[in-house]
Structures are given as structure tokens and as C-alpha cells.
Amino acid sequence: EPEVTQTPSHQVTQMGQEVILRCVPISNHLYFYWYRQILGQKVEFLVSFYNNEISEKSEIFDDQFSVERPDGSNFTLKIRSTKLEDSAMYFCAAGGETQYFGPGTRLLVL
Amino acid sequence: SQQGEEDPQALSIQEGENATMNCSYKTSINNLQWYRQNSGRGLVHLILIRSNEREKHSGRLRVTLDTSKKSSSLLITASRAADTASYFCATGGMTGADKLIFGTGTRLQVFP
Numbered sequence: 001e002p003e004v005t006q007t008p009s010h011q012v013t014q015m016g017q018e019v020i021l022r023c024v025p026i027s028n029h030l031y032f033y034w035y036r037q038i039l040g041q042k043v044e045f046l047v048s049f050y051n052n053e054i055s056e057k058s059e060i061f062d063d064q065f066s067v068e069r070p071d072g073s074n075f076t077l078k079i080r081s082t083k084l085e086d087s088a089m090y091f092c093a094a095g096g097e098t099q100y101f102g103p104g105t106r107l108l109v110l
Numbered sequence: 111s112q113q114g115e116e117d118p119q120a121l122s123i124q125e126g127e128n129a130t131m132n133c134s135y136k137t138s139i140n141n142l143q144w145y146r147q148n149s150g151r152g153l154v155h156l157i158l159i160r161s162n163e164r165e166k167h168s169g170r171l172r173v174t175l176d177t178s179k180k181s182s183s184l185l186i187t188a189s190r191a192a193d194t195a196s197y198f199c200a201t202g203g204m205t206g207a208d209k210l211i212f213g214t215g216t217r218l219q220v221f222p
Contacts, residue, residue, distance in 0.1 A: 044212070055207075096207040097207065099155070101153040101154075
């Protein structure tokens with residue numbers, strides 16, 4: 001199965017701090033996604049990205065969130081000022097009809 | 111009920127038995143997919159069934175889709191301890207690269 005990689009695997013931050021989560025998607029896929037999973041809950045869609053712009057975003061993806069594909073390979077999710085409720089596992093995915101997920105970044109906001 | 115609800119929430123069986131998980135959804139879909147998640151890990155794609163398909167097989171997995179009832183089932187035959195994981199259904203919208211909407215998941219425990 002193709003691989004999507006994510007860094008870091010774990011991140012602990014203080015409330016109000018900025019975090020950047022990184023993903024290296026499969027290079028021959030055109031659609032990229034971020035999802036999150038709060039502990040014990042279902043996986044929730046955050047945002048999809050195509051052709052260097054956001055194609056769809058959820059209500060969760062407010063002004064505190066942004067995505068970029070700065071260099072054609074990395075795909076980043078930035079949370080500008082973290083809140084306690086941002087603590088979750090964040091998954092990057094690539095693909096289209098079938099989406100391939102990375103191993104996730106576990107974010108803990110204290 | 112929410113888009114992508116699964117039952118049962120938890121299932122415990124012995125190795126060698128079959129496990130059946132069900133998923134219901136609410137809106138029109140292009141496809142339905144099943145993913146596995148080992149505890150605290152990433153999501154692994156298992157199988158995709160399109161809205162014009164009724165049944166699909168992959169190894170020990172059998173998926174059915176009934177669009178009239180907006181439901182799907184995942185059958186794992188001859189289960190193994192290594193199948194212990196959470197299983198999620200996810201529905202894809204009407205275009206090929208739409209976001210996935212995940213169900214609540216079934217936690218499967220297979221005892222050796």
C-alpha cells in the first residue's frame with residue numbers, strides 16, 4: 001500500500017501556541033485531506049486541498065486553521081493559537097476515491 | 111441517526127469465528143469504504159464498494175451494500191487474533207474525491 005508520512009508523531013504544546021503538523025503525501029495523488037480524531041470519537045473531516053487551494057472545509061476548520069503545500073511535496077496544517085479542545089489525533093490523507101491515511105500526529109494541548 | 115453509524119459498537123469473538131459489522135448512512139453516496147484502526151494508530155484502507163455494486167470480496171473480507179436501505183455490512187471470516195482492531199465505515203460523496211464521512215466504528219476483539 002502507498003505510504004503517507006506525518007511528522008511529528010507526537011506533539012505537546014501550551015494553549016495559545018502555534019503548531020504546524022507536516023505530511024508528505026503520495027506524490028502522484030492530487031487530492032489531500034486533513035482529518036482529526038478526538039480520543040474515543042469518530043474521525044472528522046477538516047479540509048480538502050486540490051490544485052494548491054482549499055476545495056472544501058468543515059465547520060471545525062475555522063480561522064485558527066490553515067493549510068499549505070509550500071514546496072510541492074510537504075502538506076502542512078497550521079493551528080495558529082491552540083485550544084485545549086484541539087487535542088486530538090490529526091491524520092493526513094492523499095488520494096481521491098480511495099484515500100490513504102498517514103499514521104497521524106497525536107497533539108496534546110495543555 | 112448520524113451519517114455512518116455502525117453496530118455493534120463492540121464485538122468479542124473467538125478465533126476462527128466470523129465477525130459481522132453493520133453500517134448505516136443517510137445521504138446519497140458514490141462509494142462506501144471500510145477502514146481498520148489498530149489502537150492509537152493510523153487508518154488502513156480495507157475495501158471500497160461503489161454505489162452500483164452489491165457485494166465485493168477481498169481475501170477474508172466480504173462487503174455488501176444495499177443502497178435502498180442505505181446500509182452496508184463487513185464480514186470477516188475465520189477471524190484471527192490479529193484482526194483485533196476498530197473498524198470504520200466511511201462514505202464518499204457524489205464526486206470521486208469528496209471528503210469521507212466516517213461512522214462511529216465497531217471495536218472488534220478476537221480472543222485466541
